[in-house]
Amino acid sequence: MNVTVRYFASMRDRMGCADEVVSIGGDASTVAAVWAIVSEDKPMPPSTLIAVNMAYTDAAAALKDGDELAFFPPVTGG
Amino acid sequence: MKVVVQESPFEPGQVVADYQNSLPRGKHGGVVTFVGTMRDFNDGQDVAAMRLDYYPGMTEKHIEQVCEEAAQRWDIVDSLVVHRHGDMYPNDAIVLVAVWSAHRANAFDACRFIINYLKERAPFWKCETTPAGHKRWVEHNSRDPKAEVVSGNGSAQTVE
Numbered sequence: 001m002n003v004t005v006r007y008f009a010s011m012r013d014r015m016g017c018a019d020e021v022v023s024i025g026g027d028a029s030t031v032a033a034v035w036a037i038v039s040e041d042k043p044m045p046p047s048t049l050i051a052v053n054m055a056y057t058d059a060a061a062a063l064k065d066g067d068e069l070a071f072f073p074p075v076t077g078g
Numbered sequence: 079m080k081v082v083v084q085e086s087p088f089e090p091g092q093v094v095a096d097y098q099n100s101l102p103r104g105k106h107g108g109v110v111t112f113v114g115t116m117r118d119f120n121d122g123q124d125v126a127a128m129r130l131d132y133y134p135g136m137t138e139k140h141i142e143q144v145c146e147e148a149a150q151r152w153d154i155v156d157s158l159v160v161h162r163h164g165d166m167y168p169n170d171a172i173v174l175v176a177v178w179s180a181h182r183a184n185a186f187d188a189c190r191f192i193i194n195y196l197k198e199r200a201p202f203w204k205c206e207t208t209p210a211g212h213k214r215w216v217e218h219n220s221r222d223p224k225a226e227v228v229s230g231n232g233s234a235q236t237v238e
Contacts, residue, residue, distance in 0.1 A: 009131055009203035010215045051201075054136035070133065076216045077130065077137075077161065077202025078114050078173050078193060 001027050001065035005038055008072035011048070015039075015071075032059040034069060047074050079149065079157050081141045083132060085164040090174045097158050097176065106155040106178040110185035112193045118168035120216065126209045130163045130172070133201035137161075144195040148177070152184040157192065161202070194222050 006019040015038065022034055031052065035044055050057055051070040063069065080097065090113045098109065118125055145157045155178040162172050175193045179185040197219050204216040 006133075008133055008201065009205070013215075049201075051133075051136060054133070054139055056199075070136070072133070072201060073203065073215070074218055075197075075199065075201050076204045076219050077132070077200050078197035078219065 001029065001063075003029070003034055003063055003065075004068045005034060006068065006070040008070065010073050011045075011071050027065060029063045030059070031057065031061045031063060031069060034063065035059065035071070044071075045073070048072070049074065079142070079145045080159070081138055081145060082160045083134075083138055083141075083163055084160065085162065087162070087166070087170060088160055088174070090160075090171050093160055093174060094158070094176050097156075098178070101156055101178060105180070107180045108182050108185055109176055109178045110182070110189040111177075112173075112175045112189055113171055114173040114193070116166055116168050116170045116172055120206060124209050125168070125206045127165065127167050127207040129165050129205045129207075131203045131205065132161075132163045137201050140200045141196055144192055144199070147195075148188040148191050151191070152179070152188040153181075154179040154184050154188050157188065159192065159196070161196075161200070163202070190222070197222075 001024050003022050003024065004019060005022055007015045007017065012018050022037055031050055044059065049072050050059060052061055052063065053068055090111065094109065094111055116128055141159050145159060148154065148157060158176040160174040166172065175189050177185045177189040205213055206216060207213050
């Protein structure tokens with residue numbers, strides 16, 4: 001399965017790109033499993049926010065083929 | 079209800095007047111507005127410029143959700159949110175929240191709810207540039223002491 005992973009703000013700087021497509025064996029995965037792949041098993045910064053298909057979720061959330069996953073720091077709009 | 083995320087600068091008073099002209103006449107007794115503008119200082123440092131990044135699609139969706147929730151919680155006539163992204167400079171308007179209602183209390187409460195929820199949940203990120211040219215991401219917003227605490231599932235509770 002393929003998941004598009006997007007990074008914003010300081011997370012984009014940290015990861016060195018704005019987005020990437022991650023291929024995972026099988027037809028299901030989790031946010032935590034994808035983070036382990038893209039970060040090469042580095043711990044996730046504790047304040048990281050996570051969205052799947054533009055809805056907030058957490059690292060335990062399940063993923064399916066075609067999902068859009070995003071990692072970003074606390075928001076600072078307004 | 080209208081939500082706009084735009085790169086171009088806007089004049090808040092004109093935007094409010096134009097939108098109000100599109101509303102049914104005689105149905106509202108007042109409008110409460112909040113306009114957030116860019117400071118030239120933050121966390122003890124001078125700021126010369128700022129860039130606001132956002133998550134196209136998710137940002138608009140979350141602002142629309144908070145406007146819909148405000149309309150469910152308070153008896154209001156309409157709401158309008160305009161938020162900038164891209165490059166901006168001190169004194170520029172960053173965000174406008176306007177709420178029309180028959181009576182002022184609902185407009186005040188709904189306007190405060192929308193701007194506080196937006197600051198906590200809408201995916202925007204500020205990157206400031208100092209006069210020396212150093213860039214830094216703003217790590218957190220200042221909190222309204224009467225802000226509502228927003229939980230992970232999007233519901234909100236007031237803590238005072």
